[in-house]
Amino acid sequence: MSALVEVGGLHFRYGSGRPAPGADWTLADISLSLQQGATLGIVGESGSGKSTLIRLMCGLLAPSSGTLAFDGRPVADWLRDDRRAFLARNQIVFQNPRRSLDPRMTVARAMAEPVRALDRREPARAELIDSLSRVGLPAEFLDHHPHQLSGGQLQRVAIARALSVRPAVLYADEPTSALDVSVQAQVLNLLMDLRESLGLALVMVTHNLAVVARLTETVVVLNRGRIVEAGPTDRVLGAPRNPYTAALVGAALDVSLSRSGGISAGGSTQ
Numbered sequence: 001m002s003a004l005v006e007v008g009g010l011h012f013r014y015g016s017g018r019p020a021p022g023a024d025w026t027l028a029d030i031s032l033s034l035q036q037g038a039t040l041g042i043v044g045e046s047g048s049g050k051s052t053l054i055r056l057m058c059g060l061l062a063p064s065s066g067t068l069a070f071d072g073r074p075v076a077d078w079l080r081d082d083r084r085a086f087l088a089r090n091q092i093v094f095q096n097p098r099r100s101l102d103p104r105m106t107v108a109r110a111m112a113e114p115v116r117a118l119d120r121r122e123p124a125r126a127e128l129i130d131s132l133s134r135v136g137l138p139a140e141f142l143d144h145h146p147h148q149l150s151g152g153q154l155q156r157v158a159i160a161r162a163l164s165v166r167p168a169v170l171y172a173d174e175p176t177s178a179l180d181v182s183v184q185a186q187v188l189n190l191l192m193d194l195r196e197s198l199g200l201a202l203v204m205v206t207h208n209l210a211v212v213a214r215l216t217e218t219v220v221v222l223n224r225g226r227i228v229e230a231g232p233t234d235r236v237l238g239a240p241r242n243p244y245t246a247a248l249v250g251a252a253l254d255v256s257l258s259r260s261g262g263i264s265a266g267g268s269t270q
């Protein structure tokens with residue numbers, strides 16, 4: 001089966017012009033693939049390039065070199081010829097829903113935006129109500145403004161909004177780290193349920209190893225812009241082969257790798 005997303009020998013650095021001699025790449029020699037409906041975790045310290053990598057994968061940045069393909073076709077070609085279809089199929093949810101939703105817009109307007117922009121149609125109210133109910137929110141929220149919702153409720157809106165254009169891949173960049181500990185697990189459970197019911201591929205960026213252990217089958221470990229280890233999540237976190245991965249796992253000390261035991265990472269859920 002050919003991969004849905006294929007990244008090969010990708011290099012990237014920010015800015016234009018000639019970089020200083022010896023300057024590091026922000027991302028170097030990144031190769032990975034993502035199958036339809038699969039889950040991938042991307043972990044690594046702050047600044048290791050996690051957000052940059054998913055921004056590249058969903059077409060928000062262009063690689064400096066290397067290959068990047070979606071559904072068997074270069075992302076650059078998608079963006080040139082079928083930009084809206086590509087963006088609809090590759091949606092992203094960010095860390096802070098208060099920053100990603102316009103405070104002046106009602107939830108209904110915010111939710112309608114991607115459908116308007118990418119599907120070029122006006123969604124019916126019934127469709128918006130359906131979208132909200134899929135993330136466990138009542139219809140009356142449509143007429144609310146973001147300040148009337150909790151962080152967890154807003155993140156559900158952001159997820160519903162991303163799903164409204166029927167993506168094939170949902171990228172989540174630290175989707176729960178701005179939320180209270182008590183609602184983090186609910187949002188993660190929601191993501192898992194949606195992934196299963198919609199057959200979505202899910203790419204989860206986080207420095208919380210417990211989240212990765214719980215939600216993803218495969219993980220890549222980034223260190224200073226390079227993949228230092230990749231493989232099945234249980235194996236990589238359970239028996240790391242790379243010293244950097246081992247140090248990350250060691251730092252997370254009491255992370256439980258039990259998928260059935262829920263999130264039980266002392267301190268690392270912050």
Ligand SMILES: Nc1ncnc2c1ncn2[C@@H]1O[C@H](COP(=O)(O)OP(=O)(O)OP(=O)(O)O)[C@@H](O)[C@H]1O
Nearest residue numbers: 014015026044045046047048049050051052053207
């Ligand atoms: N817009 C930008 N312009 C220039 N450099 C940037 C930009 N965004 C990020 N960087 C740099 O690229 C590197 C990787 O950043 P990135 O945001 O991808 O890391 P991250 O792994 O997501 O970190 P965090 O866990 O803190 O979110 C960092 O050195 C960062 O300073």
Ligand SMILES: [Mg+2]
Nearest residue numbers: 050051052173
């Ligand atoms: Mg980041």
